[in-house]
Amino acid sequence: MKVLVPVKRVIDYNxxxxxxxxxxxxxxxxxxxxxxxxxxxxxxxxxxxxxxxIVTEIVSVSIGPQxxxxxxxxxxxxxxxxxxxxVVDQTVEPLAVAKLLKxxxxxxxxxxxxxxxxxxxxxxxxxxxxxxxxxxxxxxTFASKVEIAGEVxxxxxxxxxxxxxxxxxxPAVVTVDLRLNEPRYASLPNIMKAKKKPIxxxxxxxxxxxxxxxxxxxxVAEPPKRGGGIKVADAADLxxxxxxxxxxx
Amino acid sequence: MQTYxxxxxxxxxxxxxxxxxxxxxxxxxxxxxxxxxxxxxxxEASKIATEVLLPTNAVGDQEGCVLENGVVxxxxxxxxxxxxxxxxxxxSIAADPEWGGQGxxxxxxxxxxxxxxxxxxxxxxxxxxxxxxxxxxxxHGSQELKQRYLPKMVDGxxxxxxxxxxxxxxxxxxxxxxxxxxxxxxxxxIDGAKIFISAGEHDLTENIVHLVLAKLPDGPKGVKxxxxxxxxxxxxxxxxxLGQRNGxxxxxxxxxMGLKGxxxxxxxxxxxxxxxxxxxxxGMAAMFxxxxxxxxxxxxxxxxxxxxxxxxxxxxxxxxxxxxxxAGAKRPDLPADPIIVHPDVRRMLMTMRVYAEGCRxxxxxxxxxxxxxxxxxxxxEKQTADxxxxxxxxxxxxxxxxxxxxxxxxxIQIYGGHGYIREHGVxxxxxxxxxxxxxxxxxxxxAMDLVGRKVGAHMGRYLRxxxxxxxxxxxxNKDDAAVGKMVGKLExxxxxxxxxxxxxxxxxxxxxxxxxxxxxxxxxxxxxxAMGYMFVKSAKIAxxxxxxxxxxxxxxxxxxxxxxxxxxxxxxxATGLFLTLKSGKAAMMAMPEDAF
Numbered sequence: 001m002k003v004l005v006p007v008k009r010v011i012d013y014n015x016x017x018x019x020x021x022x023x024x025x026x027x028x029x030x031x032x033x034x035x036x037x038x039x040x041x042x043x044x045x046x047x048x049x050x051x052x053x054i055v056t057e058i059v060s061v062s063i064g065p066q067x068x069x070x071x072x073x074x075x076x077x078x079x080x081x082x083x084x085x086x087v088v089d090q091t092v093e094p095l096a097v098a099k100l101l102k103x104x105x106x107x108x109x110x111x112x113x114x115x116x117x118x119x120x121x122x123x124x125x126x127x128x129x130x131x132x133x134x135x136x137x138x139x140x141t142f143a144s145k146v147e148i149a150g151e152v153x154x155x156x157x158x159x160x161x162x163x164x165x166x167x168x169x170x171p172a173v174v175t176v177d178l179r180l181n182e183p184r185y186a187s188l189p190n191i192m193k194a195k196k197k198p199i200x201x202x203x204x205x206x207x208x209x210x211x212x213x214x215x216x217x218x219x220v221a222e223p224p225k226r227g228g229g230i231k232v233a234d235a236a237d238l239x240x241x242x243x244x245x246x247x248x249x
Numbered sequence: 250m251q252t253y254x255x256x257x258x259x260x261x262x263x264x265x266x267x268x269x270x271x272x273x274x275x276x277x278x279x280x281x282x283x284x285x286x287x288x289x290x291x292x293e294a295s296k297i298a299t300e301v302l303l304p305t306n307a308v309g310d311q312e313g314c315v316l317e318n319g320v321v322x323x324x325x326x327x328x329x330x331x332x333x334x335x336x337x338x339x340x341s342i343a344a345d346p347e348w349g350g351q352g353x354x355x356x357x358x359x360x361x362x363x364x365x366x367x368x369x370x371x372x373x374x375x376x377x378x379x380x381x382x383x384x385x386x387x388x389h390g391s392q393e394l395k396q397r398y399l400p401k402m403v404d405g406x407x408x409x410x411x412x413x414x415x416x417x418x419x420x421x422x423x424x425x426x427x428x429x430x431x432x433x434x435x436x437x438x439i440d441g442a443k444i445f446i447s448a449g450e451h452d453l454t455e456n457i458v459h460l461v462l463a464k465l466p467d468g469p470k471g472v473k474x475x476x477x478x479x480x481x482x483x484x485x486x487x488x489x490x491l492g493q494r495n496g497x498x499x500x501x502x503x504x505x506m507g508l509k510g511x512x513x514x515x516x517x518x519x520x521x522x523x524x525x526x527x528x529x530x531x532g533m534a535a536m537f538x539x540x541x542x543x544x545x546x547x548x549x550x551x552x553x554x555x556x557x558x559x560x561x562x563x564x565x566x567x568x569x570x571x572x573x574x575x576a577g578a579k580r581p582d583l584p585a586d587p588i589i590v591h592p593d594v595r596r597m598l599m600t601m602r603v604y605a606e607g608c609r610x611x612x613x614x615x616x617x618x619x620x621x622x623x624x625x626x627x628x629x630e631k632q633t634a635d636x637x638x639x640x641x642x643x644x645x646x647x648x649x650x651x652x653x654x655x656x657x658x659x660x661i662q663i664y665g666g667h668g669y670i671r672e673h674g675v676x677x678x679x680x681x682x683x684x685x686x687x688x689x690x691x692x693x694x695x696a697m698d699l700v701g702r703k704v705g706a707h708m709g710r711y712l713r714x715x716x717x718x719x720x721x722x723x724x725x726n727k728d729d730a731a732v733g734k735m736v737g738k739l740e741x742x743x744x745x746x747x748x749x750x751x752x753x754x755x756x757x758x759x760x761x762x763x764x765x766x767x768x769x770x771x772x773x774x775x776x777x778x779a780m781g782y783m784f785v786k787s788a789k790i791a792x793x794x795x796x797x798x799x800x801x802x803x804x805x806x807x808x809x810x811x812x813x814x815x816x817x818x819x820x821x822x823a824t825g826l827f828l829t830l831k832s833g834k835a836a837m838m839a840m841p842e843d844a845f
Binding site (some may be wrong): 029030070073074077116173185186187188189190194195237 | 281283285286289290293296297301318335336339341342351402577799800801803
């Protein structure tokens with residue numbers, strides 16, 4: 001069984017994001033970039049499925065600038081077999097990504113698309129769902145446990161108030177959540193081997209997908225700074241302030 | 250809280266921009282190590298250092314190792330960290346691919362070693378000593394021994410230990426008493442007691458391979474009668490499984506000032522079975538191939554701790570609010586300014602920073618020469634590289650560890666009283682850094698090696714390989730618009746070093762004590778000039794690249810600022826040392842012994 005794992009190059013989760021002075025977006029110049037952590041979990045899950053003998057081939061795909069090749073190398077070092085890089089220099093929105101992935105799915109014919117539930121840069125949480133809809137495949141989002149038996153994926157999802165278990169017939173799209181697994185460190189021999197694994201370079205035009213943005217960013221701003229707190233004299237004072245000033249009681 | 254993020258940008262600068270990794274990559278032996286692969290390796294190593302090793306550093310210091318019934322228990326988390334480290338292939342990073350290693354160039358390996366030392370230097374000793382043992386065995390062992398032991402040592406299933414020191418002999422190994430008696434079947438019976446054996450016993454792996462110095466019954470007296478033996482904790486069976494427990498037991502572990510996560514063992518060999526490594530009575534030569542590698546690695550330990558202490562100090566200096574800037578409040582919104590505004594705090598931070606950057610650049614220079622010596626087919630190129638490594642080995646060991654110690658002390662100074670209490674973790678750096686000035690030959694011994702064996706060797710051939718590139722650089726860049734002024738100051742220090750060298754060589758020929766009296770100061774002086782050269786060269790590259798570097802301009806500007814600080818505020822110490830050394834040994838030896 002073949003698995004497709006889309007991975008995105010995003011601002012590193014340790015970096016404190018700075019807004020550009022013109023408020024048009026986040027300043028990415030000379031900022032450390034790495035693989036979207038949710039995608040890393042998806043790659044790890046695919047590798048574990050391969051180690052269990054359920055998956056035979058893992059193809060990772062990234063849509064982004066040329067440097068997204070480094071992100072793909074990371075996935076190859078973790079255990080993906082080969083990669084596809086669709087070089088796109090403009091901003092891509094979830095719908096465009098979903099359309100491109102749909103085209104990749106048509107060419108690769110995987111049985112399963114395993115992907116992060118969202119990317120930590122824009123936090124849209126939309127691409128997986130859109131892809132499933134475009135493909136007409138079942139979807140299971142926010143997976144915290146994935147089991148594959150025959151033609152059925154049994155997925156435990158994290159939902160408000162607990163866990164929900166679904167089964168989906170393959171082929172399907174599964175988006176993964178934080179607690180599914182803990183991604184491994186790439187081993188030194190695998191980093192070396194990753195260099196020799198193939199990365200297919202493509203463009204959006206190869207798939208005939210129109211990437212024209214449909215969304216307009218009006219403004220990106222930092223969250224307001226927290227003001228200093230105050231000391232209250234006693235409980236009555238606190239209740240009074242919550243009631244009259246904060247208006248929360 | 251200890252913090253550490255590997256200085257990857259500076260490491261990439263040293264590797265790619267200052268020394269040019271492509272030169273190494275061009276050798277067929279290192280063809281796989283393209284810049285992108287090397288960057289991925291460094292990136293992954295930095296994750297292991299920060300996420301796996303750093304969290305065990307303070308715990309290792311607090312718990313230390315415990316000896317119970319002959320078994321040493323390493324601190325909480327060490328075993329799990331070692332397993333991750335080993336499974337990732339990091340224990341075999343520099344080992345020969347013929348035996349399952351990754352064959353990484355030293356240029357890269359030294360950067361990884363720096364990260365390990367910064368994150369947890371005590372942990373680093375376990376795989377580090379195995380690396381030394383692998384090298385000694387690979388270079389001198391019989392094919393049979395190599396086949397039996399190397400694969401498992403290279404993949405980290407077994408570790409190695411180097412058993413040299415005895416209670417009455419450290420520096421002077423000619424005095425050692427451990428005996429090796431032929432058993433008649435090709436093996437030997439080893440009897441004796443060793444002390445200060447790092448990683449001599451532990452619970453990280455199922456077996457430990459001891460390389461032991463011992464004397465054969467008919468061997469000559471002194472260091473010419475010492476042979477090297479391999480004696481494993483468990484003797485492996487033909488199929489590689491563990492067999493009989495050998496007669497080597499841990500009878501005690503040392504209670505040390507620092508480096509507590511590393512087990513420093515007293516070992517007793519009693520009717521232990523061992524096998525000869527290399528020729529009889531040639532043990533010292535075999536030991537020295539490993540010692541030279543270890544000395545460079547110890548230097549890098551000093552560098553790693555230097556960097557970690559610097560990062561902790563920066564974090565505190567930006568956070569701690571105390572007093573106002575002498576130039577008027579910098580942060581009127583806060584009750585006081587962060588202490589980083591104060592010139593004296595800057596002096597300390599900058600000193601630590603240039604020590605780390607300068608040592609990293611010099612280390613990269615020496616590591617590259619090691620790679621050239623290993624990979625080049627051209628005998629002259631190989632010879633030049635070997636000469637340079639021989640000259641610089643004692644300098645890297647002593648200079649880097651002295652600076653590591655100085656830098657970690659400065660970190661405490663920046664923390665004030667909060668640095669002296671254990672909670673913040675910086676005093677651990679002082680205690681951990683201290684040993685690096687002592688083991689693998691004290692820094693005094695390193696300096697003696699430099700002036701006694703290296704400076705005058707082959708009519709000064711080693712030194713010429715160091716002087717020539719600096720002289721050429723100075724001549725070519727005297728009038729450089731960006732760095733000409735710095736070149737002038739470098740030239741001054743370099744001139745002082747040349748004069749001192751000539752003077753020292755002449756004086757030592759008449760009186761060997763002159764060399765002994767000059768050694769430590771001379772090593773420092775040579776080290777400062779080497780760092781000065783690296784800084785001015787770096788500043789030149791940075792000045793060229795800064796204008797078009799866009800987002801990276803900040804790095805190049807900082808590099809120039811570091812160079813300026815080093816050249817203006819640290820390098821002039823070389824001139825002071827010139828005056829010190831000019832006075833010779835007289836003042837040092839004048840006091841009658843009775844007056845002490």
